[in-house]
Every structure is written in structure tokens, then in C-alpha cells.
Amino acid sequence: MSFFSFFEHIPTISSTVLKHYTEGPPKKSWDLKFHLAIALIKGNDRFSKTPIEQSQKEFEKHFALKTPPNITIKGVILDDEYRQKSKTYLEKILKPYDDVLDDKWKDPNDKGLYGEWLYINEKINETDNVILYLHGGGFCFGSPKTIRIITQKFTELAGSRVFAPDYRLSPQSQFPAALCDSIAAYLYLINPGPNAGFEPINPKRIILAGESAGGNLVFTTILSLRDAELPLPAGAIVLVDLTQSMPSKWNPELDKVDYVPSELDVFIKLPLSPAMNEFHADAKALADKIALKNPKIVSHPSFTEVPRFQLYCANEAIYNILISSPMLAESLGNLPPILCQVGGDEKFRDEAVLICHKAASPHEYQLPSYATENFEKSPFKKPTKVILEVYDDMPHAWHMFTFSKPSQIAIERCCDFIKRVASIEDNNTSTIDLIKEETVSPSISVSSLFIAMRVGTDGKIRELNETDRDCLKWDNIGVVPKPEN
Numbered sequence: 042m043s044f045f046s047f048f049e050h051i052p053t054i055s056s057t058v059l060k061h062y063t064e065g066p067p068k069k070s071w072d073l074k075f076h077l078a079i080a081l082i083k084g085n086d087r088f089s090k091t092p093i094e095q096s097q098k099e100f101e102k103h104f105a106l107k108t109p110p111n112i113t114i115k116g117v118i119l120d121d122e123y124r125q126k127s128k129t130y131l132e133k134i135l136k137p138y139d140d141v142l143d144d145k146w147k148d149p150n151d152k153g154l155y156g157e158w159l160y161i162n163e164k165i166n167e168t169d170n171v172i173l174y175l176h177g178g179g180f181c182f183g184s185p186k187t188i189r190i191i192t193q194k195f196t197e198l199a200g201s202r203v204f205a206p207d208y209r210l211s212p213q214s215q216f217p218a219a220l221c222d223s224i225a226a227y228l229y230l231i232n233p234g235p236n237a238g239f240e241p242i243n244p245k246r247i248i249l250a251g252e253s254a255g256g257n258l259v260f261t262t263i264l265s266l267r268d269a270e271l272p273l274p275a276g277a278i279v280l281v282d283l284t285q286s287m288p289s290k291w292n293p294e295l296d297k298v299d300y301v302p303s304e305l306d307v308f309i310k311l312p313l314s315p316a317m318n319e320f321h322a323d324a325k326a327l328a329d330k331i332a333l334k335n336p337k338i339v340s341h342p343s344f345t346e347v348p349r350f351q352l353y354c355a356n357e358a359i360y361n362i363l364i365s366s367p368m369l370a371e372s373l374g375n376l377p378p379i380l381c382q383v384g385g386d387e388k389f390r391d392e393a394v395l396i397c398h399k400a401a402s403p404h405e406y407q408l409p410s411y412a413t414e415n416f417e418k419s420p421f422k423k424p425t426k427v428i429l430e431v432y433d434d435m436p437h438a439w440h441m442f443t444f445s446k447p448s449q450i451a452i453e454r455c456c457d458f459i460k461r462v463a464s465i466e467d468n469n470t471s472t473i474d475l476i477k478e479e480t481v482s483p484s485i486s487v488s489s490l491f492i493a494m495r496v497g498t499d500g501k502i503r504e505l506n507e508t509d510r511d512c513l514k515w516d517n518i519g520v521v522p523k524p525e526n
Contacts, residue, residue: 067297068386068434070498075445079436082300088182089307092314093212097182104187112159112193119154119206120234123225130224130269131217134363140336141358143327146218149209154222156206156229157185159196170201170246170463171230173274175223175262177253177438180211180353181308190441191252191452199456201248204230208258211308211352212320216364219254223262231272248459250278252438260396261363263376267421276378276462276475278455279393284344284359284369286520287391287512298386299436305522306350324349331357341411343521350521360519368392369519371408373400375421378465378475380428380458382451384435385495391512394493394505397429398513401491409519426472429493430454431509450500 066076088096108114128147135142160169172195176188185192185205192203208222227249230242251259256279263277285305289295296303304310311317328349336357344356354364362370379400383393399406401424408416416422432439435447442448454477461475471489473481481487484502485494495503 070434072445075442078442079298079300089310090312093181093311093316094314096311097210100178100182101184101187104183104190106186106189106193108189109193111161112196113162114189115158115160117156117158117237118152119156119225119229121153122234123229124149124154124221126228127221127224130265130271131221134265134268135217135361137338138336138358138361140334141327141331141338141355142217143215143323143355145323146209146214146216146221149214149218151209154206154208154225155185156204156226159189159192159203159205161196161200166202170199170248170275170459171242172199172201172203172459173223173226173230173247173249174203174205175208175249175251175255175258176205177251177255178210179308180219180254182210183254188252188255188441190443194443194452195250195456195459198453199459201459213316215323215352216354216358219258220261220265220363223258224265227262227266227274244272245275245465246463247274248276248278248463249274250455250459252440260367264367264370264373265363267375273377275465276380276458277376278380278382278458284519284521286517286522287389287395288515289391289512290388291522292388295386295388298434299384299388301388301437303388305347308352309348309350320352324355327355331355339412341409341520343523347521347523356521359521368396368399369409369412370399371412371416372403372419372421374403374419374425375423376400376425378426378428378462378470378472380430380455380462380475382430382432382440382455384437384439385431385433385506386435387437387439389437390431390509391515394429394431394509395512395515395518397427397491397493398510400425401427406513410516411519424490426470426475426489427491428458428472428476429491429505430496431494431505432496433498446500447496447498450496454496 174192176183176185184207188205192205195201196203204226206222206226209218230247231244232241233239249259249262259277259279263273266273339360340357344359349356358364360369367373381393381397383390403422403424432447432451440448440451457477458475472492473487473489476492480502485504493505495505
């Protein structure tokens with residue numbers, strides 16, 4: 042049963058789903074369809090009881106979407122040279138973390154990096170903007186097929202081509218395999234081979250976008266491009282903190298709205314299977330190597346006061362900003378313009394708010410108290426232009442519920458940003474030029490570098506809530522919380 046057609050199959054919904062539904066919508070703005078969609082996700086515990094290999098296949102099946110007749114989808118397999126080039130850049134950037142990373146990412150045991158192009162009709166217009174879209178799924182699930190509900194909308198509304206890579210997933214492939222693949226996809230776009238079927242794409246016509254884990258990859262990809270001194274894209278649409286340290290992640294009130302699990306180690310508890318058995322064996326070998334090497338890297342005692350809780354990486358590696366969260370970066374300056382959309386009731390809200398403030402004001406919002414880096418020595422001090430949109434009553438990744446008004450509003454605003462940011466001809470453009478004219482009004486404060494707003498379920502704009510900025514004073518940024526017994 043396709044997730045997006047489950048409304049036609051109400052009798053098949055489990056009693057657990059019905060329990061979440063009969064408790065009533067946690068927000069008055071939710072209509073029946075939206076409430077049922079969230080209840081279905083909250084009540085579906087099948088993935089936690091099924092071998093990961095099977096769950097990954099079922100995830101792709103359930104989130105499948107038919108392609109409308111006006112959109113062409115073309116699958117490609119990238120030449121291995123792009124992964125090799127990406128690996129060269131990453132090895133240099135990640136050298137300080139060699140002792141805490143699983144080396145298997147360097148020799149992928151697969152058939153190559155698959156990706157799919159989406160574009161209107163059958164003709165590719167070489168002047169189109171290109172969206173490099175990185176799907177979500179907790180780094181464990183998803184593919185270009187599972188996120189077509191969004192990429193097709195981007196293709197239609199932004200009038201752009203979309204390229205979505207099928208990056209490697211955990212637990213089969215751990216960090217930085219997914220990041221290596223996302224960078225490889227970007228290198229493919231800006232320097233395709235003679236048989237690629239298209240001319241090199243000007244980076245100023247490329248916009249990176251992604252939701253959930255894909256949003257994390259968008260941020261870590263542009264940070265990698267910046268640090269490797271590669272040409273940056275026109276902009277980025279992002280978002281995920283693997284330290285899970287911000288207050289909103291653990292706010293019990295948000296459990297009523299958001300479907301993101303509260304457990305710290307939810308994926309580690311997946312049932313044993315060939316893939317999980319291999320993961321546990323690799324995790325032990327990596328832990329033994331780390332103990333032997335005793336690497337001198339930035340960390341906090343909280344990282345190792347709890348058992349390993351991520352399939353994506355070892356706890357000792359979490360501080361690496363290309364793994365965990367951009368909010369731990371020395372500086373988020375010198376990045377392309379960013380549009381960040383986050384749900385007002387999602388558990389990653391605080392992280393998004395902090396990251397956006399940190400990018401727009403790198404001098405003011407710096408590092409956790411335990412960090413050893415020196416911001417004054419950073420070569421990336423130029424503030425990044427940022428637009429932050431916090432959507433009332435919305436849970437994590439609400440964009441995929443495209444039948445809802447808030448999803449439609451958010452996607453339309455993404456596509457408007459894509460058109461505007463790709464038309465920038467110099468670096469003097471203000472953030473005001475990147476949003477719709479009616480948004481620039483007395484209802485919100487605007488500046489040339491940072492615009493933050495609340496977006497109502499009807500699309501109306503206002504200032505952030507007074508409590509939205511409370512996270513900026515949080516003392517435990519980047520400190521892994523101890524789970525309650």
C-alpha cells in the first residue's frame with residue numbers, strides 16, 4: 042500500500058494507528074487527512090521489528106509515487122572517477138578523524154553511484170537551473186524514488202531540472218560514505234564527462250536542497266566544498282544534530298505533535314540480521330581501534346558516557362561538523378545564501394534556529410564551551426545570508442504531505458527562493474531580494490543578512506515567537522544527553 046494512498050484503505054490501519062487518531066489532533070489547525078497521516082507514522086512500529094534490509098526495501102515500496110506524464114525521469118550511473126575525486130577532498134578534510142572512522146567508505150562494494158534526473162517533458166534545457174536534491178530517511182532509509190513527492194513539485198514549480206543521487210545508507214555504509222556520494226554528485230554536475238549528455242553546469246545555477254538527513258547532508262556538503270576551496274553553489278535549502286543536544290529534541294510537549302522518536306539509540310536497537318550483524322562486528326573493531334589509538338580529537342565526556350547510539354558513526358567522531366551538526370562548526374561564514382524551513386513543533390526546531398543565527402552572525406554565535414578551535418583564526422568570517430522560516434504547528438519534514446496547505450506554501454516558497462538565488466549576478470544581493478515582495482513588510486524585521494519569520498498555516502507572516510530564541514542561550518550545546526532509565 043502506498044503511503045500517499047493509505048486514506049483509501051482505512052480498514053487496514055492498525056489499532057495502534059487508530060489509538061493515535063482517536064486521541065484527537067494535537068493542533069486545531071490539522072485537518073482529518075493531516076491528522077491521519079501523522080497517526081499512521083506514529084502508530085507504525087513495523088520498521089523497528091523488521092530486519093533493516095527488509096525495512097529499506099519496504100520503505101521504498103511504500104513511499105513509491107507514480108510519475109506524472111509531464112515529467113521525464115532518466116536514471117544514470119556516475120563514473121567512479123567522481124567518487125574518487127570526492128574521496129581525495131574528504132581524506133584531506135577528515136584527516137584529523139582517521140582514527141575514529143570506519144575505512145570501508147573508501148572502497149564501496151556496490152555497482153556505482155546511481156542518480157536520477159527529473160525534468161519537464163523530454164527535452165533538457167541547458168539554461169535551466171539545477172537542483173541537487175538529497176533525500177532524507179535518517180541516513181538509513183530512502184532513495185531518489187521515495188522523495189519524488191517533493192522533487193517532482195520542485196521540477197514543476199521551480200522550472201528546474203533536479204538531480205537526486207542514491208547515496209549510500211547505514212548500517213551498510215557509515216560516515217562519510219553518504220557525504221562522499223553527495224560531493225561526487227556535485228562534481229558530476231559541474232564537470233561532467235564527454236558522454237554525460239550535458240554541458241558543465243555553472244555552480245551559480247545549482248541549488249542544493251534536502252529534508253531531514255538530506256538537509257544535514259546539504260549543510261555538510263557546502264561546508265566541505267567551502268573548506269576544499271571548490272566553487273560553491275548559488276544557494277542551499279535545508280536540516281540534523283546527531284548529538285541530539287538541543288532542548289526541543291527532548292521536549293515532551295512536542296511528542297504530541299512530532300513523530301521523531303525520543304529514544305537516543307532507536308536504530309541501534311534494530312533486530313539482528315546480516316547487515317546488523319556486520320555492523321555490530323565493525324562497530325566493535327572500530328571501538329577497539331579507537332581505544333588503541335587514543336585519538337586526540339575535540340570531544341566531550343558525554344560522548345562516551347553512553348553506549349554507541351548512531352548507526353552513522355562512532356560516538357567519538359560525533360563532534361566532527363561533517364558528521365553531527367553545523368552548529369558545532371568553528372564558523373558558518375562564507376557560505377552561499379541559505380533558506381531554512383523548520384516546523385514550529387518539530388524536535389529539530391532549536392537546532393535550526395541556532396544554526397541560522399550562527400551562520401548570519403558568526404562572530405556572535407560561536408562554539409560550545411568545551412571546544413578548542415579558535416574562531417579568530419578561521420578564514421571564514423564573512424556572514425552568510427540566511428532566511429529562517431518557522432512553520433506553525435508543523436512536525437518534522439511536513440513538506441512530504443503535499444496535500445496540505447502548509448506543505449504547499451513551504452514548497453512554493455522554496456521554489457521562489459530557487460528562482461531568485463540563481464538569478465544573483467554578484468555578491469552584493471541582500472536577503473531582501475531573495476523573498477517575495479509582500480514578505481518585506483512591517484510584520485517582520487528584515488536586514489541585508491538575516492530574515493527570520495513565523496509562517497502561519499494560512500501563509501501569513503509574523504515575527505518569531507518570543508520563545509523561539511530561547512535556545513540561543515542553551516548551555517549544553519553539543520553535549521550528548523544521558524537517556525533516562
